[in-house]
Amino acid sequence: MIEDDLEYATLDYQREKRRGFPEVVFGAGKTPLQVTEIMVRLAASHAGNILATRCTAEHYEAVKQQLPQASFDEVSRLVFLRRTEKESGLVAVLAAGTSDIPVAEEAALTAMLLGAKVERLYDVGVSGLHRLLSRTDLLQKAKALVVAAGMEGALASVAGGLTAAPVIAVPTSIGYGASFGGLAALLAMLNSCCSGVAVVNIDNGFGAGYMAAIINRQSVGE
Amino acid sequence: MIEDDLEYATLDYQREKRRGFPEVVFGAGKTPLQVTEIMVRLAASHAGNILATRCTAEHYEAVKQQLPQASFDEVSRLVFLRRTEKESGLVAVLAAGTSDIPVAEEAALTAMLLGAKVERLYDVGVSGLHRLLSRTDLLQKAKALVVAAGMEGALASVAGGLTAAPVIAVPTSIGYGASFGGLAALLAMLNSCCSGVAVVNIDNGFGAGYMAAIINRQSVGE
Amino acid sequence: MIEDDLEYATLDYQREKRRGFPEVVFGAGKTPLQVTEIMVRLAASHAGNILATRCTAEHYEAVKQQLPQASFDEVSRLVFLRRTEKESGLVAVLAAGTSDIPVAEEAALTAMLLGAKVERLYDVGVSGLHRLLSRTDLLQKAKALVVAAGMEGALASVAGGLTAAPVIAVPTSIGYGASFGGLAALLAMLNSCCSGVAVVNIDNGFGAGYMAAIINRQSVGE
Amino acid sequence: MIEDDLEYATLDYQREKRRGFPEVVFGAGKTPLQVTEIMVRLAASHAGNILATRCTAEHYEAVKQQLPQASFDEVSRLVFLRRTEKESGLVAVLAAGTSDIPVAEEAALTAMLLGAKVERLYDVGVSGLHRLLSRTDLLQKAKALVVAAGMEGALASVAGGLTAAPVIAVPTSIGYGASFGGLAALLAMLNSCCSGVAVVNIDNGFGAGYMAAIINRQSVGE
Amino acid sequence: MIEDDLEYATLDYQREKRRGFPEVVFGAGKTPLQVTEIMVRLAASHAGNILATRCTAEHYEAVKQQLPQASFDEVSRLVFLRRTEKESGLVAVLAAGTSDIPVAEEAALTAMLLGAKVERLYDVGVSGLHRLLSRTDLLQKAKALVVAAGMEGALASVAGGLTAAPVIAVPTSIGYGASFGGLAALLAMLNSCCSGVAVVNIDNGFGAGYMAAIINRQSVGE
Amino acid sequence: MIEDDLEYATLDYQREKRRGFPEVVFGAGKTPLQVTEIMVRLAASHAGNILATRCTAEHYEAVKQQLPQASFDEVSRLVFLRRTEKESGLVAVLAAGTSDIPVAEEAALTAMLLGAKVERLYDVGVSGLHRLLSRTDLLQKAKALVVAAGMEGALASVAGGLTAAPVIAVPTSIGYGASFGGLAALLAMLNSCCSGVAVVNIDNGFGAGYMAAIINRQSVGE
Amino acid sequence: MIEDDLEYATLDYQREKRRGFPEVVFGAGKTPLQVTEIMVRLAASHAGNILATRCTAEHYEAVKQQLPQASFDEVSRLVFLRRTEKESGLVAVLAAGTSDIPVAEEAALTAMLLGAKVERLYDVGVSGLHRLLSRTDLLQKAKALVVAAGMEGALASVAGGLTAAPVIAVPTSIGYGASFGGLAALLAMLNSCCSGVAVVNIDNGFGAGYMAAIINRQSVGE
């Protein structure tokens, strides 16, 4: 079976073969029933971890009825079925401030579910540099960095300058006024004076974690 | 010697040790003399390839006086000193249209000078899909893709859906009217429905090539 | 009678003669009573289908009191009186993702009420091209395509490249962060590299369906 | 032969079969030699009219060397080879002001080369309505309207209210200050209170003419 | 007494002398008590009409306790004390659609309270021109026009072309998607091809009515 | 004769009857020959002053050949034929800085040619208030004010607070960086805390002068 | 102890030594428990005043349990522990309108807690200049001015022109329509024609008060 038409979704069962991981469910805008039906079908047709992003407790309640082993992480809003414990390589996930943690956690958990060993480094914003400089060793051991930062987004450039690994910068919508919902951080990261930095959408912790995980996977020779 | 103060520049001789490649010279806004002086110092203190971006023929004329082996590529506007021939792994560089080629070439040449084997796939925009689909094999062998596209920037999502490798999307300023100097392509790429895509600044072929090269290098175990 | 002044509305009874269809009621910002009064007057003065867009259940409850044959479609938010069953030609309505379906349905239902035969093709986003390519026949038989897509809006260009029919692209506000409420998809569609694509306002499923229906009507010689 | 790889372009010889017209050359950013080579190949492999947009006199000089029958229209910047005289149906092309004429002419000439009979109605801006109202007959006979307008772009809504035909609105970059290069007209047209209006990119006369021509072609049963 | 310091407001008792009308209270963001205290002081120190804008029923309840003759108009959200019945000259207030009426009413009532005779012309959007053209006489008798319109804002240019009087255009936030909260209408009005049109802030019915009233007052020689 | 079709323009000979002044020629984007032909026709069919805006010396040279009495003002870029000397009422034209003078002069000369007596008050920016306060008498005698200001555009609010007359604010594109071509001044003027201020397009001195002139004309009972 | 890792925060105990004041807690997005834990640790390790911004009554209730001497100011949303009464120098805090007072109070209270004597001057918008001019003495005695203004933000330039002290301008989000959430005031202040004005983020009363306080502190020789 290559695809399977629900009325509202056309599942892509060959994605794992083509892209290395099965489809991930984007929960926002889907009903609990829809998320559940899709996860059940993915769980039945794949052996590995299954993941749905931007879920609420209501999504989780519905999924748990059908997939009792499913877990829900409130901070990152992920519903997932962890069926493999493998963690290899190293992805370092940084958050500039306490408020950036939900996005960072979405990245960290995503990368872990896709097989990466993850280490976190939170509240290391650039106005107190010693907090970051004391962990330079971690930055240099990682195969990929995820940097989540709102406001002026400067952490991506500073951390990038301390490592040879590729940096995935994820701007967050944290801030007010002229942060314009994360636009300031997004533009800052796109204009990074540091080579080796690429950017994903505002608040897209999942995308950053996914990108870091596939780089990490290639880097450990899988 | 850790750094060296010219009046107008503070060179960072330890960058190669810290980041894996020596500093790259951003030629725009520097005089031919400044670019020359910096390249001479970098060439004297490093053994590998040396690279200056966004250069003009005037820059090249000045550099060639001091570094006769230097080359200039008019399309990509790079001045460079190629001293190692090593090419490993595989970076695929795609351009949606003929007008996107200068940015794609900046990426391709950068990745090559940083040690990657590079293959090009140009004028494969999404309104004529067969041109891309006939080359799926290449997309699946690559360790990293660079996708340069202006206008609606759709090629990044489409190519990303055909590969397991990370995709570095570089929007170009090609277009007119509501392309707003590349903004349309930039936003499209940031909103890609395809996981495994990250974005660099508009027209930043260098940055895309650099990012692809470090991913490629890690992926071949260097 | 050419026009009829309610205190809050100046009805345009000659519109059907001048434009081929009677006036359509824009429900947003009108009270249930206002929508009802206008629909009653349009129903009394025209023989064909009558349509109100962006309605709520409250609008429908009020309309049903006066026009018991009226229907309400919750997904597309249309209240309508279907009095002719005619369906001719073919309009294909595509949605890139599950979340784009409400806008696509507004287009599909509108086109049907204006006399078109409609076929739907949903969840065929460009990161899994085979879902679209397997339906090329439909794209080539249609007299007009409506393509509803949020995020990067790439489906309009890809689908447009597979058909000779005119494509009406309708960006949706689906997405987050740098989608800026549908702006990213809007700009992408305006910059389509594919000829034969024109664009309506963000989330304007009605407008897309209307445009497709008048093209379809002309194309079947009515 | 399905495609043909020049170094800088991948021609799409099947486009005529798939889309009803052969590929059109976008001249901006291509050298005179590139435009010439592509036009020569298209002319050799197709029987109908051949068209290149956004050309300069330099492009034309080069093309004429190889294709002596080619013509150049300075106002619309089109280089073309007219080999069929067929004109059927009716496309009405409107321009709000004198300065909008180049964009309107690009649409008009494109539609004509794609087989439509074209009538022009220029300098009929909405602050002097009688100029437009006196030509209502033309608006009602047309199979499609192209409306080119800069500044506040109101002509699309006003003309649309006087016809049953689909309206292709093309905002122009005419204006200054808060016209922001055509953005004001673009937004106005996207927000038209008139159903049956769809929009193409700023200054995209070619796209408007193409869209009008394919609607016109379908409407005369070809 | 020139001014009077409440803790939160510095009243400007000489404004009537200097500017021709007393201060008007901006209710939004003020508590019911604050609005009441300011209106009481203005009522005590001036003989004419007193006006507070952007008020809620709660504001009115509080004001009525102290000023029992005060009135509240729910549509325009004005609380006012009408003490002079004088109405001279003529201000015509136009609204493009039903949804624009609240802004138009704020303008109409403001102009009336400032001494103008007002006539209303509502739901006369440009896609059905005959509704406006049948009232050209009114447009030509008025001393000033207020034109409230959202969406594409075209009514200002069309109405302006039919009168010799100055037109005050007030864009409304009516619309969705690419109306961007009234920005589309604002830009359209600023770019009007019609001379004799000036613009106030989005939804600023008060400002438009005030401007029209002072022009009207001067024009009848007061 | 109601209208007269040149190939590129549809003249509106009844405009003077309908709107109180004949058509004004917008010179930008028209050839010297076009401006000349239109001015000659307007001069032949009207008795009063004739005006063309945004002209260059080349336009003037061509016009002078046919209309030797025509004048050219280099600062305001107006070409005009002054045939009536009448100046009534009073329009005060203010400029915040030296660089705003060209826009202010376009307003001043326009108002004069349309029959207003004009007084100028230049370089009276708000950071040196005494320059403006010493001329309060003029502000209070005027029937209308034009205020031209770039940068932060504050002069409109400050001057408006000192007069009972209507204020036409014209933002200029003077400034750099975050003035964004006059956007900062435009937004400031639209958000004026001062009632009785309305705004025209950036750099639209002509529009401001026209609006002031028609208000002034009405105010002196013409 | 240099830093102290809570799970969600990395405190920076050396900040007072390095920057002259201890860390300030940004309450928005932190739970009551988090704010309390951080304030308790800061209170234990520093002798001076402790401050948390953007707090709610819930934050205060939690903090008061652990730090009974803490205060809460509802208008400015500050929770603070005042342990030193010292007030030196002079910071003048201006607010253009009543609605700007919360932001002004955040600045005033912050400056006071950081050791400055503060005087307030509220509701002194530029459309009634006499209210400001009568207090010129205060503006000239101050060591620093904070100017909070929304809408057109003109007060910063006007006040700046009356003092030799540095002006910290803080745009507020007060306004509607084209104020775009404070953007209009922000741009106006950045474009001030008055030297000696610098700007902080929209609604950033804390930042303005902090900047004024450190300037004031230096100016009194501390």
Added chain:
Amino acid sequence: MIEDDLEYATLDYQREKRRGFPEVVFGAGKTPLQVTEIMVRLAASHAGNILATRCTAEHYEAVKQQLPQASFDEVSRLVFLRRTEKESGLVAVLAAGTSDIPVAEEAALTAMLLGAKVERLYDVGVSGLHRLLSRTDLLQKAKALVVAAGMEGALASVAGGLTAAPVIAVPTSIGYGASFGGLAALLAMLNSCCSGVAVVNIDNGFGAGYMAAIINRQSVGE
């Protein structure tokens, strides 16, 4: 004499008394003759240094005819008359990259001419932190910092975290693509996570130097 009316300028001779420094001439948009006349008058009526910004060599040639002691600095584009050698306190001027130096020099020279001792720290961008960290002593001795940076503007936050002095951040227009002419750096600086940072307009080196100089002057007790 309080003011002096040239035709194009209203000089403000009391500014030095009111604001501590005489008026500074903004050269952009003024003719060489105008700059000369104003400088001559300022030189005659004040004893201290005289300064004109944004001048060209042509301005300087004209000024030198009348004021032979005048100097011109090509990098910062300042024409000035240095008549006092006093330099007190300390202003540190930082530039992130070589291309930011012209803006930094405008600040440095301005501060010096206004009486400050200035030290420069150039090419210390955040991707090579050691260059900045090695100069922490200077940052801590300064009475005010000016930080000029384009691209992502991160240097302001990083430098601000290392000093107790107020930081004046000046975004530069250096960069391309999504730097949008300095907007990215401007937004980043406004959103700095570091307290004690305020911002001036893009490329406004003069404004930053002026602000720093008045803070420095107050801080040394002048």
